[in-house]
Amino acid sequence: MPQTRRQYLASAGATTAALGLSGCLSSFEGDDREDLTLAYVPIYPNMQHFVMEDAGYYNEIPIEVTIERFNSGPAVVQAFASDEVDAAIFGITPSMVLVDQGKDASVLAANSQNGFKIVGTTQLASLYDEHGGDAFVQFEDETGRQPQIGAPPDGSVPDVVLRFWIEERLGFDELLGPIRKSQLPPARVPQAIESGELDGAIIQEPFATIITETDGFEALAWSGEIMTDHPVTVLFVHDRVTDGESAVARALVEQHARATELANNQPDVAAEHAASVIGDGVDVTLAREAIESAASDFISDPTVIADQSDQMAEYVASLGNTDEVVGADRLINRTVYENVVE
Structure with a gap:
């Protein structure tokens, strides 16, 4: 069962450029809720989440963000399929399964590649x-x-x-x-x-x-x-969050990219965040050693993983996990990230 994480730090001393997000509490098109539930699995390829949670980056999202921790990808699939969560940071292949099942959602950002x-x-x-x-x-x-x-x-x-x-x-x-x-x-x-x-x-x-x-x-x-540059985990978001050029979706991707930059440029700090959130015997020393591994390759740009996503989708379909091949064109929404970095 998922466990709701503690309330996020007020600001954690984070400094960020003004995001221009005034009036964003109505960003869910046709939805009057003012909160977003995000699921994650505590595996190292999800480094951006560890940074975003522990450093308070989720506080920059213009609605309240509730975090749910799950122990496995299949558990997140079940929660996403039943509309218990609005977004998830987990494996790309479970994302394919959800899209194949008819879930209106897409990948807004990559988290990691080459991760094993x-x-x-x-x-x-x-x-x-x-x-x-x-x-x-x-x-x-x-x-x-x-x-x-x-x-x-x-x-x-x-x-x-x-x-x-x-x-x-x-x-x-x-x-x-x-x-x-x-x-x-x-x-x-x-x-x-x-x-x-x-x-x-x-x-x-x-x-x-x-x-x-x-x-x-x-x-x-x-x-x-x-499998060179293969994707591992992604930021997968329901379309109700992204509809209408949602400022919530934009803020999620902006903070995700910010976390990627920290992970790549300040590995000591990222290791502290990872150890704090993962727990379960992962201390700062181990977290820091793991960041130096070739299997720790953190990214945000979803276009980078498009070609290998197509190749993975073929395998997932051949195993019977999806009825159809859910390739990059169907799975990835490039627009939000492109608008953020332009």
Whole structure:
């Protein structure tokens, strides 16, 4: 179940240019509400949310913003589908599912790209270094079993990247040809891999850093070299927020871009915000190390992710998660971001 976050800091000492948002409390076309509910999943690719919440950037939105924290993308999909939330910061593939289901919503900003590492035991990593894609066959010859690889559910962003790696880069006919897949939430992966339950996993930060800094484990590959510039998470917003050139939508994107700039230019500060919001054992030191990872690549411009969104959409449809291919033209609203940066 989601947990409502605390009320935002009054201003947190933030300084920002005047946004010209007078009279914006009626920005929802045909909707007299004066609040917006935003859902998020506490994963590292959602860095902009951690900054926006902890630094008080949401206070710059001209209506009250209520934050709901969820533990998984599917839970956000359910809440969005039932109109419990107006916006979400979560994976791009769940966004595709909602649009395919007929939800009138779109991506206003990208959050991150290239956001995963494939990690594994030293045994598996050494075999991969020596044999490439044949490492899985070699592993089975040595152990009498296929390697067990952890990943989120079918059709999630890391699942799509893992499939692309196995099928397109390594040349196998299907994901489950050379490996066995275990569906685990990211927070469970470090413990599972250390206990021997898994031989490897596709995982985001800060968990990739935790695993690769543990004796006996290494990185095999980075997703940015597997599917270059692939999207991870996005700012997904209901059309009732964006209709009528909404100043609320514009303010959301402005503050999102502001948070991206801070994350990229002031990593020490961003790490403090991330640790504060994520909690769950993620301290400032770990958060700061994770920002240095190649898998921490924060952006706002949704146009950057358009081409790879189309490629991901093909995979999501082929898995049966969507009835139709929900490509970038159907998924992404470029107008708000373009108006903000012009």
